[in-house]
Amino acid sequence: MEAPTPTPTPTPTPTPELPEDIIPDILKRLPVKSLVRFRCVSKSWHSLITSSSFIHTHLHFKKSRSLILLARYCETLLSIGPQQQHQPDFNITTTTAVDGFQKAVELDSFVLVKNLPYYVKGHCDGLICVVIKDGGDGALVLWNPSIRQYKRLPLPRNFHSTREVFGLGFDSTIGDYKVVRAPSSYCQMKIKDYHPQVEVLTLGSNTWRKIPDEDTPPFCIEHFFQATNANGALYWLVAANDDPFHCEILRFDLAKEKFKVVPSPPDTFHRNVSWLGTLEGSLCAIHTQRLSYVDVWTSKDDETWTKLITIPRMPGPEASVRHSDYVPLCFTSSGAVVIGIKLEGFVTYHPIENKVSKLAVQGVEHWLQETVCAESLVSPYAADEPAAARQHQMRSAHTASRSLWQLILGLKHGVANYFSCSSGDPRQ
Amino acid sequence: MKFCAVKQYFDDENNNNITSGASTTMIPLPNVESHPLAILITYCKKHLKIKANNADNKKETEKEMEQYEQELLKKVMPQELTELILAANYLNFKEALDFFCRAVASAIQNKSIEFVRKFFGLESDFELGEEEKLREEFAWSFEGVDED
Numbered sequence: 001m002e003a004p005t006p007t008p009t010p011t012p013t014p015t016p017e018l019p020e021d022i023i024p025d026i027l028k029r030l031p032v033k034s035l036v037r038f039r040c041v042s043k044s045w046h047s048l049i050t051s052s053s054f055i056h057t058h059l060h061f062k063k064s065r066s067l068i069l070l071a072r073y074c075e076t077l078l079s080i081g082p083q084q085q086h087q088p089d090f091n092i093t094t095t096t097a098v099d100g101f102q103k104a105v106e107l108d109s110f111v112l113v114k115n116l117p118y119y120v121k122g123h124c125d126g127l128i129c130v131v132i133k134d135g136g137d138g139a140l141v142l143w144n145p146s147i148r149q150y151k152r153l154p155l156p157r158n159f160h161s162t163r164e165v166f167g168l169g170f171d172s173t174i175g176d177y178k179v180v181r182a183p184s185s186y187c188q189m190k191i192k193d194y195h196p197q198v199e200v201l202t203l204g205s206n207t208w209r210k211i212p213d214e215d216t217p218p219f220c221i222e223h224f225f226q227a228t229n230a231n232g233a234l235y236w237l238v239a240a241n242d243d244p245f246h247c248e249i250l251r252f253d254l255a256k257e258k259f260k261v262v263p264s265p266p267d268t269f270h271r272n273v274s275w276l277g278t279l280e281g282s283l284c285a286i287h288t289q290r291l292s293y294v295d296v297w298t299s300k301d302d303e304t305w306t307k308l309i310t311i312p313r314m315p316g317p318e319a320s321v322r323h324s325d326y327v328p329l330c331f332t333s334s335g336a337v338v339i340g341i342k343l344e345g346f347v348t349y350h351p352i353e354n355k356v357s358k359l360a361v362q363g364v365e366h367w368l369q370e371t372v373c374a375e376s377l378v379s380p381y382a383a384d385e386p387a388a389a390r391q392h393q394m395r396s397a398h399t400a401s402r403s404l405w406q407l408i409l410g411l412k413h414g415v416a417n418y419f420s421c422s423s424g425d426p427r428q
Numbered sequence: 429m430k431f432c433a434v435k436q437y438f439d440d441e442n443n444n445n446i447t448s449g450a451s452t453t454m455i456p457l458p459n460v461e462s463h464p465l466a467i468l469i470t471y472c473k474k475h476l477k478i479k480a481n482n483a484d485n486k487k488e489t490e491k492e493m494e495q496y497e498q499e500l501l502k503k504v505m506p507q508e509l510t511e512l513i514l515a516a517n518y519l520n521f522k523e524a525l526d527f528f529c530r531a532v533a534s535a536i537q538n539k540s541i542e543f544v545r546k547f548f549g550l551e552s553d554f555e556l557g558e559e560e561k562l563r564e565e566f567a568w569s570f571e572g573v574d575e576d
Contacts, residue, residue, distance in 0.1 A: 017549055018510060022517060022529070029533035037569040040541050040562045043553045109568070148568060 020044075024054055028061045032146040032375050055377045059125055065375040066330045068338070069128065069145065070104070070367035071120045074409065076113060078104040079145060080361055081375065101338055101346075104363035109148045112141060115410040120369050121166035122227035122234065126376025129168040129179060133161045134406075140166070142179070142203075142380035145373075151380035153179060156199050156208045160187050167227025167234035173255040177203045180227070180234055180252060185220035196220060200257060203382045217259035219250055226369065228276045230283040231302060235262070235276050247272035249285070251302060265297035265305035278372075279328055279337070284308060289325045296328055309337060311349045314356045330372045340370045431472070432520035433457075457519070464508070464515040471500065471524050497527055506535050506547070538574045 027035060027049070035058070039046045048054050067081040080101050108114075118132040126146055132139040138161030143150035163186040171178050183196030198216050199208045219238040228235040233251050240246040249262040264273050264285065271287040278284060284298045285305070291313075298308040311326060326347075327340045336350040338359065343366065346359040434455055457465065474496055482488040504512070509532050516525040536544050545551065552559060563570065 018513060019517065022513060023548075025525075026529045026532050026536075029530060030537055033569050034537050036566050037541065037573070038544060039566065040554075040559055041544050041552075042550050045550075046562070 024048060024057060028054070028058045031065065032377055035377060036147055049377065050379075052383065055379075059374060059376045059378065066372050067145065067375055068101070068329050068340075069107075069120070069371040069373060070364060071118070071369040071371065072366070073119070073368040074115055074117055077107045077110060077145070078364060078367065079107050080104045080364070101332070101359065102361060104361055106363070107145055110143060110145065110150065112139060112150065115406045117162055117409075119162050119224060120226055120371050121164075122168040122229060123371055123373045124168045124170055124177060124229045125378045126374045127168060127177065127378055127380055128371065128373060129166050131162050131164060131166065138162070140179075142168070144376065144378055144380055146375045147377060147379065149380055153201060154206060154208070156181050156201075158194075160184070160191065163187055163190075163223045165221040165223055165225070165227075165236070167229065167236070167252065169227075169229045169232075169234050169254045171202075171254045172232065174202065178254055179203075180254075181208070182227075182236065182252070183217070183220040184223050185239075186223045188220045198252075198259075203380075206382065211257050215258055217250060219248075219259075221250070224369075226371065228278060228283065230278045230281065231300065233302075235283060237273060237276055245272075247274070249273060249276065262299075262302045263305075265299070275325065275327060277328070279308060280331060282308075284328070286325075286328075289313075294326050309349075309351055311337070311339065312354070312356055314347060314358075327370060329370060342367070431468075432522075433518060436520075459518045460515045461511060464511045467500075467504070467512060468515055468519065468521060468524055471527075472521065475523060497531075501531055504531075506532075509535065510548075538572070540570075540573050540576055543574075543576050 023045075027038070030038075035049050039049050065081060067079050070078040070080070072078065080103070112132055112134075113130065116132050116134050118130055120128055120130055122129045126144050128143045128145065130139075130141045130143055132141065137155060138159055140153045140155055140159070141150050142153060163184055165182045165184045167180045167182065169178055169180070170176075179201045181197075181199040181201075183198065187194045188196060196216060197213075198211045200211060201208050218241055221236045221238055225236055232255060233253050235252075236250050237247050238250045240248045247264070249264055250259060251262045252259050265287075267287050269287075269290075271290070273285045274288040275286040276283070279296070279298065282298045282300055283302070284296055286294055286296055293313060294311045296308045296311065297305045299305045309328075311328070313323065313326065324342045324344055327342075329338045329340050331337050332348070334350070335352065336348045339347050339349060339356075341347065345364070346361050347356050348359050349356045434457075475493060478492045478496070479489055482492065509528055513525065513528045513532065516528060536547060539547075554562075
């Protein structure tokens with residue numbers, strides 16, 4: 001009798017390989033944390049994810065995420081962002097109106113700022129420019145919180161640390177990021193022999209270059225203002241020369257490296273512009289907030305201003321007391337705008353429902369500066385900087401004098417908190 | 429026409445002046461399996477139907493399409509997504525390609541390296557110690573990853 005022929009096991013169909021050009025189409029939709037991890041998948045994926053073209057595609061993909069960073073001066077920064085819930089059942093639509101802005105996360109990997117005075121001076125494409133008063137000469141740092149990488153930049157001459165004014169932007173004509181040092185009004189007032197000059201550093205060159213004297217603007221900027229980056233330029237609010245109570249908008253063209261004054265949006269009450277920022281990638285401005293509503297103006301061409309949105313202020317307990325300013329931060333995918341109110345918290349405003357509602361954010365009590373930045377893979381290092389240099393940067397963060405200074409300030413804040421007294425004017 | 433590759437075929441046919449009974453023309457699609465093709469045809473028909481029903485209302489179209497897509501994904505195995513992407517890519521069917529890419533991204537977002545390699549049929553080609561170094565440098569990105 002013949003043995004029964006065993007049924008042949010069917011050969012498993014191999015997974016069809018996707019063409020190379022489809023992979024970026026899939027990966028560009030992923031959050032940065034996944035992409036950083038997927039660098040380890042294979043050499044070609046590592047190459048792809050770190051390539052400047054993919055980084056650019058990912059950054060500009062229309063559904064790219066925003067983070068709200070809260071700088072707390074002597075405390076670590078907090079991050080509030082769309083923490084996408086992982087949906088195992090393929091649920092790709094987000095249905096919550098506030099898309100994950102309910103919890104703040106402490107960014108304790110950025111150790112350089114721990115217990116030290118610092119300011120965020122500007123940001124661009126997910127890179128933040130921070131100045132830190134560290135007990136030594138001070139530090140000027142570029143940091144990407146999404147990929148957790150930072151780089152200390154060389155200091156310009158006569159560096160006055162947190163009292164300096166900087167901005168960060170991208171010059172598309174040379175395809176590189178520029179850090180711009182602008183005249184500081186604090187230094188102008190308080191420092192003898194202060195010569196306001198404007199200097200530029202490109203990431204690729206890593207050296208400071210002065211712009212011609214004739215291009216130096218006849219203005220100085222307050223050191224606690226962040227530079228606003230939009231329309232290929234940096235913007236700051238400055239006091240007019242002929243009238244110190246009147247504000248102007250100063251523009252620095254990143255490609256041409258020239259300054260000019262931009263007309264402010266109109267206002268029936270002739271108020272000054274008190275806030276500059278960006279929403280949906282465009283330059284926005286708000287006048288001094290005294291009314292029961294806040295008009296947010298926007299301009300794409302530095303000439304014509306249109307009203308983007310009018311936000312009604314929530315009625316407060318005492319109408320006569322001037323409430324803190326509303327600072328519009330970003331739009332959620334449902335079309336609501338998230339608004340920060342210092343000393344109070346957050347609210348959202350939905351224009352269609354015309355409703356302002358409180359937004360409870362877990363883990364936030366107070367903050368000094370708010371920065372809305374993109375979640376991106378952009379590295380603070382120039383493409384050709386070797387990995388060894390980066391490791392050295394991270395190690396040199398822990399010098400003896402820095403550690404001692406951080407310890408002293410840590411104790412000082414601990415004591416101040418114990419006695420519940422303020423530790424002095426943060427705007428030093 | 430959604431299936432641009434098929435449209436191209438018809439355009440080429442017209443250019444060659446071949447008279448053909450349109451309803452009985454056989455179009456060769458050597459790179460597409462029948463199963464994913466069936467899904468794509470259903471997806472296409474549904475998309476056109478929803479669009480016709482909500483002629484002016486773009487938002488309604490989007491909402492209904494999203495609901496249909498959720499339902500569709502429940503019936504499709506993750507492994508089939510690769511085939512569907514290949515088919516949509518070959519047929520030059522943009523909306524479906526976009527949708528399936530989104531679905532794959534969602535499927536792999538919180539997964540481990542090993543899962544991703546298996547999904548795409550890839551193997552590690554790093555030098556000895558290179559992968560370990562990378563994993564150590566970016567250890568934080570491995571936190572909270574789904575178990576395989």
